[in-house]
Every structure is written in structure tokens, then in C-alpha cells.
Amino acid sequence: KAVVSTQSTGAVTGLYTAGDRAILDVINDPASYPLTLTFGRTKASANEKLMLASIFHSLFAIAAKISPIEQSSGIKELHTEKFTLRCFQTITGVKFFVIVDQKQTGCEHLLLRIYELYTDYVLKNPFYPIDMPIRCELFDQNLRKVIEQVERATAYNSATLS
């Protein structure tokens, strides 16, 4: 499955845009040129994200179980060709994981900051039901700010290094 996006139509899944225009028509119409097409993966639905997170939870536990050394933690880092996944587990078993590229530094710090935001904006929210999907605006807003800070810091570091 692929998602096509162009600068005028935005992300498109399948053959029709959100406004019911056939994407093939857009490509065939000379008036829409110059055209930029980018292909990518379909975005995971909310359900699928929950499923992936549960899968990771099990993998985390199995890794601790098959350890050849006693008292191993679960998966703290996972490396693939294109990205690195870093995970932090709290004493209550809540896990935070981030997907970053190879060059990203300061993930430990980032994960601790996110843990702080979680305790401040989610756990201290009297309307938040424990262990349910998080829908707290303040958490989202502050999370975005922290991510932006980290991105700016990484960009600054790589600029000063090069």
C-alpha cells in the first residue's frame, strides 16, 4: 500500500483524493504541472498503533526472559538499518519509546523529559482514566514543544560539528 501526496492535493490513499478527485486525472491534467509526487507508507490507524505498542511490550518481556545473563532488563535499544528505537521503562512498568535516526543524541534525556510531562499533564489530570489512551491537550502541546527543542538542539550540534 502506498500513500501518494502532491503539494496541491496533500496525502492521498488509493486512487481518490479527499475531495473525490481521481489522482490519475490530476496526473493527466497538464494544468497541475509542475507536480511533486512523494510515495510513503500508509499511516497506522489508532488501533494499529495500539497493536504495535502491545507487540513491543511482549517483545520487551521476552528479551528479558531469554537473557543469558541474570537480571536483564527488557529491550533498551533496537537497531535497524534505517532507525533506532530507544525505550525507557519506569518502576511501574510504563514504557516510553522513541523512534529516532542514527545521528540523534540525548535520547535518555528526551525520554526522561517525556516521563516528566506524563506525570505532570496526564497523571495529575483528574479527568484522565488510568491506563486508557491519552487524550490530554496540555500533554500533546508540551510534548510537541519538547520535541522541537530537541530537534533544534540536534540541528545546532550537527551544524557546529560540521
Add this chain to the structure above:
Amino acid sequence: MIYNLYIFNSAGDCLYYSEWRRKKQTDMSKDEENKLVYGMLHSLKSFVARISPDTSDSFQSYQTSTYRLSMYETPSGVKFVMNTGLELSLQSAREILHSLYKEVYVEFAVKNPMLSLQSPIDSELFRDKLEAFINSKMRE
């Protein structure tokens, strides 16, 4: 420090297992443990394929607080899984697996006309060469 090594074929059967400095055993039979490790690998592969921002990504390794698991998969589906200590870098572990494939598996398992690569590898030569290879890597 290399703790143990599993070799699986594409169907998930364990073709070879050996351990050197393993300090903790799981309380499962060997069969169950092999199935668990293979199942975990299979799930890791599909997890990575789904969660990666790039569609053609593949799992290479993970680390916990005490060990690193590295996997090397050949295009024919044979998977080499090695648990090492954290003092061995990710790059070194991958190099060891790659050399193991090239210098031991291809030379003494694939090129052996008596061995069927779909069933457990039962060759003393392979075992000896593998032990010698691992011991030389541990001495480095």
C-alpha cells in the same frame, strides 16, 4: 564476550545451538526455548517492517541492560542469532556474524555435500571449526 548462538532455517527449525558463557538458563526445554526465540525474531521483523518510516527496513540488533542480541539473515532465510556482552560494539557483533557466515557456515556447512541444510547440522567438522572461530574472537 559471546554468550550463545542459534542458527535457524527459513521454516523456523533450529539448525544449531551452542553456548559458551551463558549464566542463566530459561526454565523451558530446549525445543520450547528455540521456538520462543524464533517467534520473537519473527515478531521483531514484522514489527520493524510496520513501524519503520522507510518501507524496506530490516531488524539488525537490540540491547538490554546486560546483553546484545544481533541477527544476521541471509537471502535464503537462514538466521544467525548471537547474544554478546555489551562491551562488544554493535558493529563488531555484526562483523563477527558476517565472518561466521562467510568463514564457517559457507565453508563447512553449505559446501558439505553430506549435510542437508533443512535439518539440524550434525557435523563434527562444523562444530570444531565454529568453536575455534568463536574462541579466536573471544581472545581478541
